[in-house]
Amino acid sequence: MATFALIAHWMACIWYAIGNAERPILHGPIGWLDILAQDTHQPYGPNNTGGPSIRSRYVTALYFTFTSLTSVGFGNVAPNTDAEKIFTICVMLAGSLMYASIFGNVSAIIQRLYSGTARYHTQMLRVREFIRFHQIPNPLRQRLEEYFQHAWTYTNGIDMNSVLKGFPECLQADICLHLNRNLLQNCSVFDGASPGCLRALSLKFKTTHAPPGDTLVHRGDVLTSLYFISRGSIEILRDDNVMAILGKYDIFGENPCLHPTLGKSSCNVRALTYCDLHKIHRDDLLDVLEMYPEFYNHFLNNLEITFNLRDDEQTGVIPRRSFYPKDKDSRYFRGVPSTRSNGVSSRGNSVNGRQESQYSDESESGHGILEFNTDKAGQDVTPLNLDFGEEKRRSSTLNSITGRIFYDYLETQ
Known part of the structure; x- marks a missing residue:
């Protein structure tokens, strides 16, 4: 608003300068200053003397620019000469842009003040629609609404x-x-x-x-x-x-x-x-x-x-285990070292033997983690194309043959 008033002041000064510069060269009293002098009964004398007071001229010019910038235009102060009309057109163009920008920003500020309330009512409406659609019973419905209100108060609707x-x-x-x-x-x-x-x-x-x-x-x-x-x-x-x-x-x-x-x-x-x-x-x-x-x-x-809260009378649930190989002499269960790692206590001592055997089976059979390195970048990483080494292939084949012979022996018994 202060910017709007400052621009109106500058334009009022220009409006007065145009009227004051044109008045001595006009063929008759048709400028806005002459009209103001007639209305106030303060005519101009010879050599540009007399006329309305400086205060009256400034207030009238400022009144004209405000009515033009706000697109009100009462018409009691009107342009008569060509210069005054051209300046008035410029004031109207500037006023339309200023009116849209300044008052649009004011409206946005007011809307922003109530944006939190609007978001709250929108979210609450969604919760109530969910309750109505799924026919949530009354006790559970009340808990849902109370939780939403408490969570909104705590977070102000911001999802972290x-x-x-x-x-x-x-x-x-x-x-x-x-x-x-x-x-x-x-x-x-x-x-x-x-x-x-x-x-x-x-x-x-x-x-x-x-x-x-x-x-x-x-x-x-x-x-x-x-x-x-x-x-x-x-x-x-x-x-x-x-x-x-x-x-x-x-x-x-x-x-x-x-x-x-x-x-x-x-x-x-x-x-x-x-x-x-x-x-x-x-x-x-x-x-x-x-x-x-x-x-x-x-x-x-x-x-x-x-x-x-742990109930010792009920059997515990075995969590999902992840095995992370470090080396052949060190095994990790859920990432914490076993008793073989620098004296740090293990969380899986009671099932350590079973963990060790399961882990060994997975690491030796080749199942589980597929390691990738830069040497194999761009290659087909199917088992037929991976180079596992001749010695390892012979060992794997020998193990398979030995296992098959042992299985056939048990079948004959």
Whole structure:
């Protein structure tokens, strides 16, 4: 608006300069200054003396430019000479552009003020359409709406995953480290972690929200994650009996470093208030401990779980295993070294023999990981074209013949 007023002032000065320059050379009193002098009964005298006051002339010129720029044009101040008409045309052209740009920006600013409210109502409408289409019953419907309202209040409708996805991983780590700084600074289990380890952990943490009465973990659920309470209170229930009430910075779940299997929950976990929790998946945590083995012992010794949900009476679930060959004398289970690696404790001791035999079978049979190197770039990597070495082919053929003879011998017996 200040820019609009400044341009109107400049044009008013030009409008007055045109009228003042033309008035002495006109054949009659037809200029806008002469018309103003007649209307105000302040005629001009000889030698351009007299006439309306400077204040009256400026106000009239500014009034004319404002009415022309805003396309109002009352007509009580009108151009009469050719120069005045040409200038008026230019003012109208400039006014149309300024009117569209300036007032369009004002409208955009006003719309932006209410954009958050509009997005909230749009998302809420989608949630209600989903509820109506799938005929969600009333208790579950209420939980859906309460969760949406709480999550929107906490995040203001901003999806962090979609925001971070467009940034490089190093910048994502810095942002996640900032978002999880309270947890990493106030939880003693992370005191011994290096800056790189903290960055890796912050990338793995996920934030979840829960309204009052929402059940986070049901009895019998597989414990795939470790939970850290950031805000709010929860209760641990077993057969409708309250076993514990946990609050800020408490931890519940199970220690993935102590068990080779996934445990099942012995209790229900329910939110008492609006809760914000940080959780990290078991596999993600073990991956970070693999990358930073110097932090493994500190984490194992300092992790104090406020309430261990693992049910020892139920059989654990065997997780998916991944085998990463290092050398012939060293085997890794889920990325943590076995007892043969510099004294670092293994998480799979109870099934170590079976892991070793399965791994040996896979590595010797040639199945599993297909290694690629630059020497074979551009070649057909089917088994017929790969050069495995003459000695290895003879050994494989001999093993196959020996196995077949032994199988035939057992058949005859």
